[in-house]
Amino acid sequence: MIEQFVIPTLKILIVLNATLVGVSYMTLLERKVIAWAQSRLGPMRVGPSGVLQPIADAVKLLLKEDITPTKADRWVFTAAPVISMVPALIVYAVIPFGPVVRLFGRDVSLYITDINVGLLYIVSVASVGVYGIILAGYASNSKFPLLASLRASAQLISYEVAVTLTLVSVILMSGTLSMVGIVNAQYNAHVWFAFVQPVAFVIFFIGSLAETNRAPFDLPEAEQELTGGFHTEYSGMRFALFFLAEYANIIVVSSVATTLFFGGWLRPFPHVAALHFLDLIPSWTWFLLKSFVFLYIFIWVRATLPRYRYDQLMRLGWKVLIPLAIANLVLTGIVKVMLL
Amino acid sequence: MTYLPPETIHGAMFDTSELVINMGPQHPSTHGVLRVVLRLDGEKVVDADVVIGYLHRGIEKLSENRNWTQIILLTDRMDYVAAATSNVGYCETVEKLLQIEVPRRAKYLRTVLMELQRIASHCLWVGTHAMDIGAMTVFLYAFRERELILDLFEEFCGARLTYNSMRIGGLPQDIPPGWDKKVLAFCDVMDGKLDEYETLLTHNRIWLERTKGVGVIHGAEATALGLCGPALRGSGVARDVRKDEPYAAYDEMDFDVPVGMAGDTYDRYLVRMEEFRQSLRIIRQATAGLPEGPIVGKVPRLIKPAAGETYHAIESPKGELGYFIVSDGKSTNPYRFRVRPPSFCNLQALPRLVRGHMVADVVALIGSIDIVLGEVDR
Amino acid sequence: MAEAIAFYTLAAFILGFAVLVVTTKDTVHSVLFLVLDFLFVAALYVLLNAPFLAVIQVLVYAGGIVVLYLFVVMLVNLKRPPEAHQDPHRLSKLGFGLAGAVLIELGAILMSGYLKAPPAAAATPAVLPVVGNTEQVGWLLYTRYLIPFEIASMLLLVAMIGAIVLAKREL
Numbered sequence: 001m002i003e004q005f006v007i008p009t010l011k012i013l014i015v016l017n018a019t020l021v022g023v024s025y026m027t028l029l030e031r032k033v034i035a036w037a038q039s040r041l042g043p044m045r046v047g048p049s050g051v052l053q054p055i056a057d058a059v060k061l062l063l064k065e066d067i068t069p070t071k072a073d074r075w076v077f078t079a080a081p082v083i084s085m086v087p088a089l090i091v092y093a094v095i096p097f098g099p100v101v102r103l104f105g106r107d108v109s110l111y112i113t114d115i116n117v118g119l120l121y122i123v124s125v126a127s128v129g130v131y132g133i134i135l136a137g138y139a140s141n142s143k144f145p146l147l148a149s150l151r152a153s154a155q156l157i158s159y160e161v162a163v164t165l166t167l168v169s170v171i172l173m174s175g176t177l178s179m180v181g182i183v184n185a186q187y188n189a190h191v192w193f194a195f196v197q198p199v200a201f202v203i204f205f206i207g208s209l210a211e212t213n214r215a216p217f218d219l220p221e222a223e224q225e226l227t228g229g230f231h232t233e234y235s236g237m238r239f240a241l242f243f244l245a246e247y248a249n250i251i252v253v254s255s256v257a258t259t260l261f262f263g264g265w266l267r268p269f270p271h272v273a274a275l276h277f278l279d280l281i282p283s284w285t286w287f288l289l290k291s292f293v294f295l296y297i298f299i300w301v302r303a304t305l306p307r308y309r310y311d312q313l314m315r316l317g318w319k320v321l322i323p324l325a326i327a328n329l330v331l332t333g334i335v336k337v338m339l340l
Numbered sequence: 341m342t343y344l345p346p347e348t349i350h351g352a353m354f355d356t357s358e359l360v361i362n363m364g365p366q367h368p369s370t371h372g373v374l375r376v377v378l379r380l381d382g383e384k385v386v387d388a389d390v391v392i393g394y395l396h397r398g399i400e401k402l403s404e405n406r407n408w409t410q411i412i413l414l415t416d417r418m419d420y421v422a423a424a425t426s427n428v429g430y431c432e433t434v435e436k437l438l439q440i441e442v443p444r445r446a447k448y449l450r451t452v453l454m455e456l457q458r459i460a461s462h463c464l465w466v467g468t469h470a471m472d473i474g475a476m477t478v479f480l481y482a483f484r485e486r487e488l489i490l491d492l493f494e495e496f497c498g499a500r501l502t503y504n505s506m507r508i509g510g511l512p513q514d515i516p517p518g519w520d521k522k523v524l525a526f527c528d529v530m531d532g533k534l535d536e537y538e539t540l541l542t543h544n545r546i547w548l549e550r551t552k553g554v555g556v557i558h559g560a561e562a563t564a565l566g567l568c569g570p571a572l573r574g575s576g577v578a579r580d581v582r583k584d585e586p587y588a589a590y591d592e593m594d595f596d597v598p599v600g601m602a603g604d605t606y607d608r609y610l611v612r613m614e615e616f617r618q619s620l621r622i623i624r625q626a627t628a629g630l631p632e633g634p635i636v637g638k639v640p641r642l643i644k645p646a647a648g649e650t651y652h653a654i655e656s657p658k659g660e661l662g663y664f665i666v667s668d669g670k671s672t673n674p675y676r677f678r679v680r681p682p683s684f685c686n687l688q689a690l691p692r693l694v695r696g697h698m699v700a701d702v703v704a705l706i707g708s709i710d711i712v713l714g715e716v717d718r
Numbered sequence: 719m720a721e722a723i724a725f726y727t728l729a730a731f732i733l734g735f736a737v738l739v740v741t742t743k744d745t746v747h748s749v750l751f752l753v754l755d756f757l758f759v760a761a762l763y764v765l766l767n768a769p770f771l772a773v774i775q776v777l778v779y780a781g782g783i784v785v786l787y788l789f790v791v792m793l794v795n796l797k798r799p800p801e802a803h804q805d806p807h808r809l810s811k812l813g814f815g816l817a818g819a820v821l822i823e824l825g826a827i828l829m830s831g832y833l834k835a836p837p838a839a840a841a842t843p844a845v846l847p848v849v850g851n852t853e854q855v856g857w858l859l860y861t862r863y864l865i866p867f868e869i870a871s872m873l874l875l876v877a878m879i880g881a882i883v884l885a886k887r888e889l
Contacts (some may be wrong), residue, residue: 003577038480076746114849120773131753134785138746138792150789157785161586177852215474216546218882219700307474311383 001129011112015092019248022055024249026102030299037303057240064236069141072233073172077139081234081241084132087125095255096180098283110265110284111180119171120177122256123164124213130156133230134247140233149230151310152220156211158317163207165325166200169332170260173197183264190271199328201261203321205297208253210317212246215302219310254294255287260291278301343456358386365394371468371706372713376690383698388691392684395717403677408434408508408643411677416502418679419715422461424453424493425656427506432591433588433652433663434463434508434636437645445633446510447589452523452626453496453505454588455619457531458488461657462619464613465535469543469609471708473550478540495519508643509638520627527620542613551605555693555705558603566685567691569659570615571709574600574608581655588654592629593622594663605708612710640665644672658682658710681715724765732758745791749784756780770852 021134028050042052086269098110115121130153138147171177173193174185186192194201221229231242244269258264265283269275308316320326364375373394379386389645399418403411415430416423429448433441443449443701465480490500495516497505505512534629557567566592572579580597582590598614600607647669666676686709693705735755747802756779763772859867 016825024800033876034476038477040480055837064780073744073746076750115770115853117773118853120770120777124777124781125774127777127785130781130785134788135750140786146792150792153785153789218474233459238507301476304540305475306541306544306550307468307699309550311698312549 007106007108008112012093015112016089018250019089019092022251023248024058024242026295027057027243028053029295030173030247030302033296033299034119034132037300038162048098048195061237061240066238067231067233067235072141074137077233080132080136080139081238081245081293082132082323083135084129084245085241086131086249087129088245088252091122091256093127094121094179095252095259096183096264097287099180099183101178102284106227110121112319113178114178116178116181118168119182119260122179122252123160123167126249126252127160129155129245129249132242136234136242138228140230142233145230145232148220153211154218155213155243155310155313155317156219158314159207159210159217162203162325163319165322165329166204166207166261167195169325169329171199172329172332172336179264182260183266186263187199187266188237188272192261192266195263196324197328197332199324201257202225203328206259207317207321209298209301210313212249212253212298213248214250214298216305216307218302218311219307219313240247250295251291252300254291254298257294258287258290286287365391365548372716374687374706374711374713374716376702376706378694378699378702385699385702387695388694388702390687390690392687392713392716397711397718399436399718400677400679404673404675407672408645408674411674412506412508413502413504415679416504416658417714418658418663418681418718419461419712420501421464421712422457422502423459423501424505425461425654426661427503428454429654429656429661430590430651430663431506431508432654433650433665434645435641436652437665437667438508438639438643440509440637440639441495442510442588443634444631446588446635446637448505448626448630449511449515449635451589451593452520452623452630453493454489454633455622456489456492458619458657459616459623465488465657465707465710466541466609469704469710470537470541470706473547474572475540475544475547478537481533481536481540484622485530488529492526493523495522501512503667505615507636507639509639510634514635521632523623525601527624530620532611535595538613541717542610548606550701550704551609552602553706554605554697554701555630555708556602557689557693557706561692562603562689565689567635567659567689568682568685569655569657569710570608570611571659571686571689574597574611575603576601581653581660586652587652589626589691590622593621594626595625605704608708610654629633640670645669649676653680656682658712658715659686679715679718681718683711683713683715684707687711687716721765727764728765729760732762745787745794749788749791750788753780753784756784768851770855854879 031053032050043053046052046056056093065077068074069107094115095113096109096111096114100109102108133149133156135149135152137145137147140146144294170182170193173189173196174182176182176185182193189196209215211222215282221231231239234242263270265287267275267276267278267283359380362375363378363380365373369375377389377391377392379388397417399414403414406414406653412427412430415426417424419611426579432442434440452595463482463486467479467486470476470478470482493505494500496519497503497512499505525534557565557575558570559576562572563577567575568579576599578597578599582595583597595618598611598618601612644692645667647667649664650668651664653660655661660680661682662680664676664680666674667676690705690709693709694702697705733756735758738751739748739755742751758856760772760775760780763769763820805866
């Protein structure tokens with residue numbers, strides 16, 4: 001009874017809250033990291049060193065006037081940010097933060113669930129997330145947001161192909177679709193998949209930059225562009241929800257990259273006895289640390305690189321990344337068959 | 341070009357109509373109050389109509405009611421990014437009309453100040469150009485260096501943006517003690533910072549893709565359109581007023597004029613980046629060899645030139661800045677004061693440059709031409 | 719018992735959304751209800767112990783195909799303002815006729831199913847050398863159903879090339 005209902009509910013509550021807090025603090029992290037890259041300090045006034053800034057932002061946005069364009073489709077207009085945000089959150093159901101540990105006299109698994117098609121679940125949920133952007137542009141009842149949202153969603157769909165192909169190479173390596181299984185496969189193989197699948201990892205990383213609409217692929221939402229972007233007609237908390245959804249997606253992608261390519265919760269060199277003192281750091285901390293490194297790299301890339309023009313972006317996705325991903329997949333398949 | 345309603349392009353398999361969209365006058369990337377009306381076919385720009393005048397303050401007309409020294413204040417406000425250059429251009433024109441001899445020390449100091457101004461203007465240019473294309477960090481780095489120059493100016497004349505730092509015949513005051521050492525220290529700092537900008541941009545794959553082949557214009561057409569300054573030099577025409585018609589102390593300075601070959605945005609970028617370094621070279625020479633002497637020449641107490649007219653041009657960071665003044669010999673105000681602003685002439689080329697490119701390139705091209713609306717509209 | 723409740727709830731939602739798909743006036747809403755329908759069908763697959771099919775249903779149908787429907791519908795919707803439609807009941811005779819024909823067919827299939835004796839030993843499914851839905855689908859797809867699989871991919875290739883040819887202005 002407790003195992004069936006109480007523990008999963010507790011896990012869901014913890015993960016959901018942690019994610020939402022993490023997402024809002026990621027706004028602060030981004031502002032701080034970009035500021036430090038640009039020789040300035042970032043938010044400093046609210047709270048010590050600006051630590052309470054996300055709370056101030058949330059309060060401000062909640063108090064703003066709720067403007068809906070007159071001819072806009074009210075239901076769709078309200079639903080679009082939600083459709084953007086929910087997929088990013090429900091992906092956490094399958095991400096493993098750690099193995100089964102002993103807590104309070106019970107064996108508790110540090111993941112909400114482990115379905116045997118975990119990786120495909122993540123991909124499918126991500127593809128539903130595209131609807132948020134499409135509907136946002138449509139519901140605004142204005143041609144510029146619509147065109148911008150179509151561009152953004154076309155970008156997302158194209159890079160989804162490249163990313164999914166790299167995931168297939170990982171599946172080839174691990175032999176299973178289950179997220180926990182992939183981490184275990186890395187444990188058994190004594191190597192993190194990033195080192196045996198470097199091309200796949202690089203393509204995955206670039207593809208996820210594009211999937212999450214981050215620089216250098218953020219043309220659809222850049223302020224300097226003419227068409228305002230799909231969120232032009234949104235204000236207040238709805239507007240914020242789009243960007244929180246984007247940050248949530250970034251955190252999801254970092255977690256997935258950690259699980260698939262960098263050993264998830266495994267500490268470095270788990271089979272080397274001499275490094276046993278590293279076990280003092282619990283598994284979920286390793287996971288969070290590795291995810292944090294990816295988050296940092298996302299922000300770092302944004303601060304450094306200029307942005308691609310839309311046609312260059314699409315060309316990169318279709319003509320460079322997808323062929324590379326397919327080639328990598330074929331090579332992996334050949335090597336796997338030869339080794340068997 | 342008149343405003344045309346969207347037309348249907350016949351002959352295509354699927355009929356598409358042209359879209360007319362408006363960029364500005366309030367826009368993060370138009371570098372001021374510039375309005376560009378674009379006619380698009382899908383993503384490609386078919387034509388562009390540039391609408392200016394939002395910053396027109398009637399400087400030329402106002403000048404007719406001010407005496408010759410008061411006009412120096414107005415010249416600050418045209419190219420407010422490089423105000424000292426505008427000051428010098430005007431003063432030299434009046435000195436040419438009055439046949440006033442400027443002492444050597446003043447000439448050297450003017451050169452130093454103008455070259456510092458060139459660096460400051462190019463800092464602003466590189467920052468905003470890079471930011472429009474997405475590299476936000478360069479913007480802050482460039483402005484950090486611009487701050488150093490503005491500090492130097494503030495020490496010299498008390499202002500950071502509108503300097504009023506020249507007088508007819510020389511300078512209003514001498515440099516404070518130790519200023520030249522600070523300038524040399526700044527030059528050393530700037531060298532390293534330039535390398536930083538180049539690391540971030542010059543060989544960056546994305547930067548190259550966004551700027552190579554964008555807005556190509558070749559020498560003959562560029563000259564015909566009236567382009568000047570780095571925009572012209574990027575197209576292969578080696579015209580620099582500092583070399584062709586030297587003024588101030590430029591004939592005594594040793595420097596090169598970078599010229600690009602391809603005429604695209606990337607070459608214009610490289611030309612300006614190299615101009616940074618050449619400016620540093622000039623500043624070092626001028627500061628090291630600063631002669632002693634008076635800082636203002638023999639100027640009559642009441643400036644009332646005889647009837648006559650003259651034109652004089654200098655090389656401002658944006659291009660050839662020319663002043664045409666007419667004096668009627670009877671009053672202390674000019675009869676006519678006309679400016680040949682480089683930004684205005686360069687902006688003429690914008691419709692030609694954006695034709696055939698995508699919407700995202702329009703922003704890159706406006707940055708590449710490097711305009712200041714204060715100068716365009718006066 | 720729980721399974722029955724789950725099934726009937728899902729079935730109710732699916733049918734409800736299907737009815738809404740057909741009856742909504744706004745085309746975009748109609749497509750969105752279709753998406754919801756597909757999501758619930760995916761849940762149905764999970765109930766049938768086919769998680770792989772469920773995620774593929776979401777990934778391909780809800781996340782791919784309907785997105786493309788939505789693109790088209792939205793662009794068409796914008797071009798033509800929602801004017802008063804022609805009489806919506808103008809083709810109702812034809813509609814009723816076709817619906818009646820489908821109903822009779824379905825009835826015939828059901829009745830023949832009931833009338834026939836249940837097949838002996840309920841055609842024990844071939845024991846596949848793999849367990850798990852993903853593995854079973856993969857095994858079948860690449861052994862018994864290889865030719866249809868290849869033909870389907872050729873079909874998709876033809877569709878892609880056709881789309882590129884149509885969209886390009888000059889070749």
